Amino acid sequence: MTLAAHDPSPRAPLDRRAWLLSDTPRSALQARLGQAYASWIAFRRNPLALVGLAIVLLLVLVAVLAPYLAPQSPTAQDLAARLQPPSATHWFGTDELGRDIYARIVWGSRITLTIVVLVVVIVGPVGLLVGTVAGYAGGWLDTLLMRLTDIFLAFPRLILALAFVSALGPGIENAIIAIAITAWPPYARLARAETLTIRHSDFIAAAKMQGASAARIVLGHIAPLCTSSLIVRLTLDMAGIILTAAGLGFLGLGAQPPAPEWGAMISTGRQYVLDYWWVAAMPGLAIVVVSLGFNLLGDGLRDVLDPKQR
Incomplete structure (x- = not known):
């Protein structure tokens, strides 16, 4: 040696x-x-993107470590301690039923993260598949899929989600389904536009000459090239997904009481906002910070992954 x-x-x-x-x-x-x-290296040159990454990682850590960060139950009531201001005992104060708001926000991060992850897992592949198939196939199939996409895009997302939740019934599962149904069209449009720019490329022609099927070309060659743009758009839209979920919870159509969902917490605290501001302000601040984090992270990823920005 x-x-x-x-x-x-x-x-x-x-x-x-x-x-x-x-x-x-x-x-x-x-x-x-x-x-x-x-x-x-390119990503870390953007300090705001690093702030966004830190916020998102903090959300994940809080959701994973919720039993250790807030060992008290988020649904335990203590009417003797109702509407207490922030203090050393209750960092974010208590609500109208004496529940610790800090614990409810910490445990509510799990609901928020679950909604974001499940919606992204659903709408990403659906939008990518619809857009790449429409862009590559063309003809009547392209027209049919894009007109269906236009129908969904013609309605505001929150209004359409309200309609679907009203039909399916209130609940966190139905809220996720409703948000996913209304969120896929922009990704289909984006994937179709990317597909139209590359479907006549030389490497696609070479794959056809080697006998590759249409499904193999779409899934093996076109879809991977559209993934980076789709990831950027998904990251930027996560704030909108959070706000839509909070809006449904605020209206009583999302997670049902006593689940510590941030939108529902704002809804129950709005009647106390003038005298006991922390009841609605704390979950509202959590929504603002997390939405800001996803937006900053999305901007950083766009600079790194979007070929048009390079």
Whole structure:
């Protein structure tokens, strides 16, 4: 064993950096890692994007560690301590039933994160599939799918979500379904526009000459190229998803009491807003901060992932 193998000099990090940023990668793995590292370098140059990433990561940590951050029950009532102002005992005060608002906000982050994740998991693939199929197939199928998309886009998202929730019934599951049904059309439009720009490319023609089916071309070649733009749009729209879910909760059509959903907390606290401002202000502040975090993160991802911004 030579001494060079144990050399503690800082050349090793520099060598790794040079390996990642090499102009002539020797493998597909090196190329992917290099591209990811270059994207991270570009992303961290935006301080506001880093703030957004920190807020989103904080939301995830709060949701995961809720039993440890707020061990008290978010639904436990203490009428003797109702409408207490923020203090060392109750950091965010208590509501009209004596429930700790801090605990309800911490546990409510799980509901918010669940809504965002489930809606994104549903609308992302649906919008990508509809848009890429319409853009690649063209003809009557493109016309049919785009006219269906236009029907959904003709109505404001919240109004259409209210209609679907009213038909399905109140509840967090139905609220997620309603938001997902109304949220996919913009992504279908975006995926179709991306598909129209690449469907006549040389590599698509080469894939056809090799006998690739339409499904393989769409799923294996076109859809991956549309994914980055879709991720950017999804991140930017997460704030809208949160606000729509909070709006449904505010109207009593989302999560039902005593679930600590932020919109429902604002709804119950609005009648006390003049004398006991913290009842509605604290969950409202949580919605503002999380929405701001997703918007800042989306702006940073757009600068990194959107080819038009490079």
